[in-house]
Amino acid sequence: MTDATIFPQLEIPETIAAGPGPGNTDGRVLARFAGAGLADHMHGDVLRGMVECKHMLRAVMGTDNVHTYGVTGTGWSGLDVMFSAVQPGDKVVMFVNGTFSGIDGLTVRMRAATAGELAANPMDPQPASVTIVNVPHGQSVTGEIVEAALAAHKPKWAAMAHWETGSGRVNDIRGFSDACGKHGAMGLVDAVSSLGVEDFRIDDFPGVHGWASCPQKGICCLPLTYAPVSFTDHYIAELLKTGTRTFAHHPILEARHWGIIDGKDVEKGTYHRTHSAYAVSAFHEALRILLQEGVARRAKDYTFHEGALKSAVAAMGCEVTSNMTSLVVLNLPPAMAGREMELVQHCRAQNFGIWPTLSEPVQVRIGILNLLQEHVIRDIVARFGQAVRELGGTFDSQAVEAALAAHYGQAIAAE
Numbered sequence: 426m427t428d429a430t431i432f433p434q435l436e437i438p439e440t441i442a443a444g445p446g447p448g449n450t451d452g453r454v455l456a457r458f459a460g461a462g463l464a465d466h467m468h469g470d471v472l473r474g475m476v477e478c479k480h481m482l483r484a485v486m487g488t489d490n491v492h493t494y495g496v497t498g499t500g501w502s503g504l505d506v507m508f509s510a511v512q513p514g515d516k517v518v519m520f521v522n523g524t525f526s527g528i529d530g531l532t533v534r535m536r537a538a539t540a541g542e543l544a545a546n547p548m549d550p551q552p553a554s555v556t557i558v559n560v561p562h563g564q565s566v567t568g569e570i571v572e573a574a575l576a577a578h579k580p581k582w583a584a585m586a587h588w589e590t591g592s593g594r595v596n597d598i599r600g601f602s603d604a605c606g607k608h609g610a611m612g613l614v615d616a617v618s619s620l621g622v623e624d625f626r627i628d629d630f631p632g633v634h635g636w637a638s639c640p641q642k643g644i645c646c647l648p649l650t651y652a653p654v655s656f657t658d659h660y661i662a663e664l665l666k667t668g669t670r671t672f673a674h675h676p677i678l679e680a681r682h683w684g685i686i687d688g689k690d691v692e693k694g695t696y697h698r699t700h701s702a703y704a705v706s707a708f709h710e711a712l713r714i715l716l717q718e719g720v721a722r723r724a725k726d727y728t729f730h731e732g733a734l735k736s737a738v739a740a741m742g743c744e745v746t747s748n749m750t751s752l753v754v755l756n757l758p759p760a761m762a763g764r765e766m767e768l769v770q771h772c773r774a775q776n777f778g779i780w781p782t783l784s785e786p787v788q789v790r791i792g793i794l795n796l797l798q799e800h801v802i803r804d805i806v807a808r809f810g811q812a813v814r815e816l817g818g819t820f821d822s823q824a825v826e827a828a829l830a831a832h833y834g835q836a837i838a839a840e
């Protein structure tokens with residue numbers, strides 16, 4: 426018998442999305458998503474929109490790479506396209522310092538495993554050709570760590586997260602790129618958290634040949650749209666030699682619908698798979714907003730507001746261990762140590778969407794994606810402070826106010 430229950434319409438409340446992602450989607454993006462007409466994926470304006478997105482994305486990423494486009498889905502979709510060039514038996518060194526680079530490491534191990542290695546441990550293969558370099562939670566991957574590992578192993582591929590969102594740590598992309606160049610490794614970077622938040626140009630890192638990001642963090646385009654990717658000609662040439670066993674996530678085939686054929690821009694894309702006019706419109710608007718504000722301006726605003734939030738929670742007695750500018754990762758004051766998960770759940774129950782870390786040790790994560798206004802940061806600080814008090818914690822409100830006033834006061838003086 427089939428279950429014929431028709432549930433009431435799904436209502437989802439508006440929350441304060443103050444986590445590591447997804448970030449708050451701009452009203453302009455949602456308006457374009459809902460405002461697009463239904464047109465199929467070969468309609469002239471949809472194809473034109475995709476080509477325009479491609480050009481705007483190159484500006485956002487700072488690249489002349491022809492193979493720069495969006496992959497339908499989320500961050501892992503873009504990363505799956507990027508890692509699809511890794512073949513069974515390939516020698517890879519992967520740097521892991523938290524949850525997300527850990528999953529990148531799993532992806533790499535699945536890709537590089539031989540058939541026998543995969544069958545021996547299908548869900549968690551341990552191929553002999555992959556070296557995972559583990560850096561403790563709360564620490565960054567440094568250029569020295571990368572240099573030493575690549576000198577020792579001389580891999581074909583090296584991979585790292587630019588910003589490890591699990592622990593809120595920025596990794597040394599300059600050192601990574603330099604070491605890749607020096608040792609002839611092709612660098613692959615998970616830039617899911619950094620793109621659109623930090624001011625950097627991917628072409629300034631010539632040791633890195635593949636980049637993947639996501640729609641819903643720095644690009645601020647959650648309504649399931651596109652994960653930006655970019656590949657150098659060297660990466661594409663390598664892929665043309667080896668091939669890869671995927672159609673949907675093939676880095677060369679997936680580019681066709683964006684008007685990238687035989688390594689060149691063409692006026693109109695050709696069919697690869699169905700694209701949504703709604704998603705294309707939303708992504709197009711998100712890129713327009715980012716370029717209108719400017720990546721550099723956005724990056725400065727993140728640095729500034731993260732500084733305010735950090736000083737406010739420090740004034741409450743919390744210890745901040747992160748250095749990303751879109752996310753503050755903290756330990757509660759000593760008297761409340763060990764109650765981080767309880768505090769996060771308490772906040773989430775009130776639709777104040779902060780997060781715990783997903784791997785040990787449990788810490789609190791408060792994000793500010795697209796929340797770059799003084800009154801919003803003050804609201805986050807007030808809600809967090811109230812939750813600390815409701816759990817029995819104490820702090821000096823005047824010290825917190827002084828920290829915020831000093832910070833925002835200085836900014837007004839500096840403008």
Ligand SMILES: *Cc1c(COP(=O)(O)O)cnc(C)c1O
Binds near residue numbers: 526586
């Ligand atoms: C968020 C994140 C991911 C996963 O992105 P999804 O959009 O959830 O698929 C991967 N890597 C890093 C560094 C991230 O921050």
